[in-house]
Amino acid sequence: MRRGSLWAWLWVTLGGLYFILPLAGTFMFSLRAKRGVLSFLAYENVFNDPKFWQTFGFSALMAVLTILVSLLLIVPTAYWVQLRLPRLRPVIELMTLMPFVIPTIVLVFGLIRLYSRPPFALTGNALGANVLLVAGYVVLSFPYMYRAVDTGLRAIDVRTLTEAAQSLGAGWPTILFQVIFPNVRVALLSGAFLTFAIVIGEYVLAAFLARPAFAPYMALLGQNRAYEPAALSIISLALTWALIGLIQYIGRGQERSQLAGTH
Numbered sequence: 001m002r003r004g005s006l007w008a009w010l011w012v013t014l015g016g017l018y019f020i021l022p023l024a025g026t027f028m029f030s031l032r033a034k035r036g037v038l039s040f041l042a043y044e045n046v047f048n049d050p051k052f053w054q055t056f057g058f059s060a061l062m063a064v065l066t067i068l069v070s071l072l073l074i075v076p077t078a079y080w081v082q083l084r085l086p087r088l089r090p091v092i093e094l095m096t097l098m099p100f101v102i103p104t105i106v107l108v109f110g111l112i113r114l115y116s117r118p119p120f121a122l123t124g125n126a127l128g129a130n131v132l133l134v135a136g137y138v139v140l141s142f143p144y145m146y147r148a149v150d151t152g153l154r155a156i157d158v159r160t161l162t163e164a165a166q167s168l169g170a171g172w173p174t175i176l177f178q179v180i181f182p183n184v185r186v187a188l189l190s191g192a193f194l195t196f197a198i199v200i201g202e203y204v205l206a207a208f209l210a211r212p213a214f215a216p217y218m219a220l221l222g223q224n225r226a227y228e229p230a231a232l233s234i235i236s237l238a239l240t241w242a243l244i245g246l247i248q249y250i251g252r253g254q255e256r257s258q259l260a261g262t263h
Contacts, residue, residue: 023237030230042227046235051217059206059214062130063199066137067192070145073138075188078149079180082158096143104204107136112208129209136205141198145191152187153180193243200236 033041046052081088099107111132115122122128161183165175181188206213218236222229 023234026230027234030227030234033227042231043235045225046228046231055212055214055217056200058212059200060196062134062137062211062213063196065134066141066199067195069134069138070141070191070195071188074142074146074149074191075181075184076176078146078153079158079176082150082153083162092146096146099140099143104136104140104202105208107139108205108208111136123209129211133205133209133211133213136209137195137199137202140202140205141191141195144194144198148187148191148194149184152184155187156183189246193246196243197240200239 028038030042031038031040033039033045077092081092112123114120115128115132116124122132158180161179162175165179170179200214202213203215203219205211207216207219218229218232221232
């Protein structure tokens, strides 16, 4: 057992070094914008760039819209499959794998070809292009959002909650938004934060639809600067870890409230 424990710690240490050393190297490189000294000049340049805030704000708005559309589309579907149509679960799960099979470049060219001509000419204006961008993001986030929602629904007794709500006279909208949504809050947040991370880092859709998103800005900055892209990578990583920490915090808060409610 002691030898097994030593081997386990060895592999954990090697795995940690595999992830930490490149991050440490990137961070140290981002501090060398001033010759001969370590400084946060690259981070100052990034935060002082108006395009950083414009592109990040645009991508954040697209992420929020994607999350809302995904929740309104996926939660009722997963709930109904869980409640009434369990035989369709393999079909739905197969559909969720399609974004992994079909490359993003194929998706975006299909959207452009279909919606660049009448009667659905959406690529000729900013609003239409944004609609296509959100639709593409919904497709890309479908596997992650659906599995997060499905896991949350499997963790609760959907049938009992539905029957109890119906016995009190609740309709389907009330059941869905006041009974099901609150009980899968952590699962919804997990899917929402995963979707947010996907939207912030996705390049192909935004680039080919010519939208001012954050990922094309990062790519353009990487072509013209040396230290600022490294700073952007650290900022993106910090944002991701902050979202993960927020999920853990909210999840523990819900667990404590559920335990308190059982006493």
